[in-house]
Amino acid sequence: METIDRDGVPGEEKTFDVFNPATGEIVDTLTLDSLESIEEKIMALHKGFQTWSKTSAEERSGLLYKWYEKIMDHQHELAKLITLENGKPYSEALGEVAYAAKYLQWYSEEAKRIYGRTIPASSTKKRIVITRKPIGVVAAITPWNFPAAMITRKVGPALAAGCTFIVKPAPETPLTAFEMFRLGYEAGIPKDVMCCVLAEGKVVGELFTASPLIRKITFTGSTAVGKQLLKNSASTVKHTSMELGGHAPLIIDKDANLDLAVQQTLVSKFRNAGQTCICANRLIVHQSIAERFVEKLVQAASTLKVGNGMEDGIAIGPIINKQGYEKIIGQLEDACSRGAVVALGGSHHGDDEAGTYFVWPTILTNVDESMRIMHEETFGPIAPVITFTEIEDAVRLANDTPYGLAAYFFTENMKRGIYLSEHLKYGIIGWNDGGPSTVQAPFGGMKESGMGREGGIEGIEPYLETKYVSINIA
Numbered sequence: 319m320e321t322i323d324r325d326g327v328p329g330e331e332k333t334f335d336v337f338n339p340a341t342g343e344i345v346d347t348l349t350l351d352s353l354e355s356i357e358e359k360i361m362a363l364h365k366g367f368q369t370w371s372k373t374s375a376e377e378r379s380g381l382l383y384k385w386y387e388k389i390m391d392h393q394h395e396l397a398k399l400i401t402l403e404n405g406k407p408y409s410e411a412l413g414e415v416a417y418a419a420k421y422l423q424w425y426s427e428e429a430k431r432i433y434g435r436t437i438p439a440s441s442t443k444k445r446i447v448i449t450r451k452p453i454g455v456v457a458a459i460t461p462w463n464f465p466a467a468m469i470t471r472k473v474g475p476a477l478a479a480g481c482t483f484i485v486k487p488a489p490e491t492p493l494t495a496f497e498m499f500r501l502g503y504e505a506g507i508p509k510d511v512m513c514c515v516l517a518e519g520k521v522v523g524e525l526f527t528a529s530p531l532i533r534k535i536t537f538t539g540s541t542a543v544g545k546q547l548l549k550n551s552a553s554t555v556k557h558t559s560m561e562l563g564g565h566a567p568l569i570i571d572k573d574a575n576l577d578l579a580v581q582q583t584l585v586s587k588f589r590n591a592g593q594t595c596i597c598a599n600r601l602i603v604h605q606s607i608a609e610r611f612v613e614k615l616v617q618a619a620s621t622l623k624v625g626n627g628m629e630d631g632i633a634i635g636p637i638i639n640k641q642g643y644e645k646i647i648g649q650l651e652d653a654c655s656r657g658a659v660v661a662l663g664g665s666h667h668g669d670d671e672a673g674t675y676f677v678w679p680t681i682l683t684n685v686d687e688s689m690r691i692m693h694e695e696t697f698g699p700i701a702p703v704i705t706f707t708e709i710e711d712a713v714r715l716a717n718d719t720p721y722g723l724a725a726y727f728f729t730e731n732m733k734r735g736i737y738l739s740e741h742l743k744y745g746i747i748g749w750n751d752g753g754p755s756t757v758q759a760p761f762g763g764m765k766e767s768g769m770g771r772e773g774g775i776e777g778i779e780p781y782l783e784t785k786y787v788s789i790n791i792a
């Protein structure tokens with residue numbers, strides 16, 4: 319399902335359709351921004367920065383808080399939009415709206431805590447003063463899997479720091495973005511402080527990275543696109559934050575609480591139909607408990623209903639598009655052709671004419687490292703189970719990937735837990751926890767999963783410059 323005319327040259331008033339991935343129906347038809355209009359908006363944000371960066375922290379804080387309240391007042395409308403254009407179950411969409419809004423709340427508070435410092439100088443005639451300054455105009459490019467939250471965790475800290483902000487949301491899910499921005503303007507945030515534009519990814523990526531007026535690029539999406547943006551950002555030496563792909567291992571150790579592990583594995587693996595960058599991609603299970611764990615997981619996952627996320631009781635919505643679906647099925651077929659055994663599911667349904675794609679929760683056993691699913695990000699509801707006997711082997715398997723975003727493990731044994739948390743090369747670790755994302759903690763990856771952190775006190779740092787003033791009072 320192609321949601322945007324990739325041959326379209328912005329500037330010719332190109333339109334594209336936003337589809338409901340559960341039904342294939344057109345939800346809305348939008349017009350692409352022309353390159354000229356995007357440049358004008360960047361110029362307006364550049365001018366807006368002169369004023370916004372000089373507002374008081376109190377004022378920025380108040381506006382962000384009002385935006386947070388507006389979003390919560392409209393949480394049901396926003397959640398419906400998310401389910402319509404992204405497909406995730408309505409209850410998950412409601413959860414995303416609350417999570418997204420909390421970034422605005424948290425950074426409305428952090429706006430007031432951007433501290434400088436003074437340092438004792440070597441001479442009594444000198445003073446050393448360090449201040450923090452907003453970086454300038456920030457450009458963001460965001461994905462479709464969290465149409466609201468991936469934007470607020472960038473715009474919240476950017477505005478709190480005193481930066482102005484432009485975002486290009488994913489073509490699959492622009493409606494949530496526009497509605498959130500409408501609410502932000504209603505809350506009183508000026509249009510020359512933040513705006514949302516629509517254009518083809520590559521075109522806007524090149525425009526953002528080449529623009530001397532933009533001082534920072536913040537991106538969430540695939541590692542391939544992130545690498546391109548990093549390369550292109552070199553020409554103007556921009557600051558960059560990259561939140562890229564993942565390939566999360568989830569280790570179940572021999573002394574895990576199995577019921578807890580099963581319940582948390584469901585959360586980690588099947589949320590958003592497996593389409594998050596921190597979804598468990600590989601289940602690494604101790605040989606001695608593997609059979610019992612798989613039995614319990616199969617039983618639990620078999621209750622997950624697949625379908626249109628607007629309907630009651632649906633736990634797994636559609637796959638976002640044909641490309642995503644084909645990748646998942648490709649990995650499934652590859653694993654089966656190499657000897658994987660389907661313990662649950664394996665079924666899928668793609669209707670090219672309607673543009674709808676569904677994959678049922680699937681658990682694979684008899685998995686080995688030759689299979690693509692053990693090395694490629696799946697972004698779908700397939701859980702391959704591989705076994706280990708020595709803890710060092712579990713760590714080796716877990717770290718055997720260029721990614722380093724999230725890793726999970728389940729153990730009741732303190733020593734083994736500490737060993738695992740210290741040896742897993744990942745930015746986010748869930749110990750007996752399949753859902754570690756929360757606004758007050760730093761989210762981000764090591765290795766090719768990216769650079770920089772979002773959320774927590776770390777999340778505002780990338781929007782600040784350090785200025786050192788040396789004062790000679792001799």
Ligand code: ADP
Nearest residue numbers: 459460461487488489519520523538539540543
């Ligand atoms: P995903 O697989 O999550 O869709 P992508 O990296 O393809 O990951 O997309 C994430 C965001 O990046 C989307 O907003 C998309 O439109 C945008 N995008 C895609 N290709 C490029 C590109 N070459 N340059 C800049 N942005 C791009």
